[in-house]
Amino acid sequence: MKYRTIFLSDIHLGTRGCQAELLLDFLSCHEADVYYLIGDIFDGWSLRRGWHWPQAHNDVVQAFLSKSHNGARIVYIPGNHDEVMRAYLGTHFGGIEVMQRADFTAIDARRYLVTHGDQFDSVVVHARWLAHIGDRAYGFMLWLNTKVNRARWIWGGQYWSLSKWAKQQVKHAVSFISHYETVLADEAKRGGYDGVICGHIHSANISKLGDVDYANTGDWVESCTAIVERDDGTLQLIDWATTKRNREIARRGPSRRQRRKSTTPDKTENEIA
Numbered sequence: 001m002k003y004r005t006i007f008l009s010d011i012h013l014g015t016r017g018c019q020a021e022l023l024l025d026f027l028s029c030h031e032a033d034v035y036y037l038i039g040d041i042f043d044g045w046s047l048r049r050g051w052h053w054p055q056a057h058n059d060v061v062q063a064f065l066s067k068s069h070n071g072a073r074i075v076y077i078p079g080n081h082d083e084v085m086r087a088y089l090g091t092h093f094g095g096i097e098v099m100q101r102a103d104f105t106a107i108d109a110r111r112y113l114v115t116h117g118d119q120f121d122s123v124v125v126h127a128r129w130l131a132h133i134g135d136r137a138y139g140f141m142l143w144l145n146t147k148v149n150r151a152r153w154i155w156g157g158q159y160w161s162l163s164k165w166a167k168q169q170v171k172h173a174v175s176f177i178s179h180y181e182t183v184l185a186d187e188a189k190r191g192g193y194d195g196v197i198c199g200h201i202h203s204a205n206i207s208k209l210g211d212v213d214y215a216n217t218g219d220w221v222e223s224c225t226a227i228v229e230r231d232d233g234t235l236q237l238i239d240w241a242t243t244k245r246n247r248e249i250a251r252r253g254p255s256r257r258q259r260r261k262s263t264t265p266d267k268t269e270n271e272i273a
């Protein structure tokens with residue numbers, strides 16, 4: 001598929017959670033004239049704690065460099081995890097432009113503020129140490145999640161995301177996500193924009209908040225999502241993990257377990273008969 005614009009964020013290269021292979025797969029079948037990389041592309045916080053840089057992570061960097069080399073425009077807006085890149089605002093490397101924030105005008109003439117979004121996250125702004133603790137807890141949760149799911153897989157349970165569950169709890173408890181969305185939409189409105197395109201909270205979403213279009217690109221740690229600009233200028237969310245899973249199910253047919261489930265009613269019927 002070819003698009004005018006693709007937006008990606010929160011890839012977190014340099015962490016064990018980064019789904020670089022899935023991203024490479026996405027990049028191989030979605031092309032664009034312009035790419036916006038909206039922050040936390042690599043994870044300096046995590047790399048400082050321990051170096052983790054497999055080949056696939058290199059391949060992601062190479063993929064963007066070669067796109068740039070082949071004529072694509074790439075705008076890189078650093079986030080809080082790759083804040084070291086904020087020292088290079090206004091410069092470019094390998095043809096990739098580094099910017100603090102960007103103005104994006106869609107085909108339908110709607111104007112969007114493009115920003116990572118951490119500047120509007122009060123936890124990150126007012127208590128950096130708390131954000132770092134949260135980051136470690138999040139890493140621990142992802143690690144625990146794989147252990148829990150391995151156990152559930154062995155016992156025939158369904159995949160269950162602990163961190164997704166925990167984030168749901170956070171959402172219910174302090175409405176963190178909706179608060180973030182409102183703050184970002186307000187910021188866009190104040191700047192005279194029609195909408196905002198951001199990342200940071202790993203919660204992909206396209207919605208209308210009042211008269212402001214809110215778009216969050218999600219991440220490549222859990223959800224594996226991107227936002228693309230359709231030919232008519234509207235924004236579309238692509239959930240690559242789900243798309244791939246559904247295609248795989250369609251190709252292979254339902255799994256053994258799903259078949260077993262669907263045959264259960266027949267069995268009971270036979271027993272009754």
Ligand SMILES: [Mn+2]
Pocket residue numbers: 039040079080081116118199200201
């Ligand atoms: Mn961030």
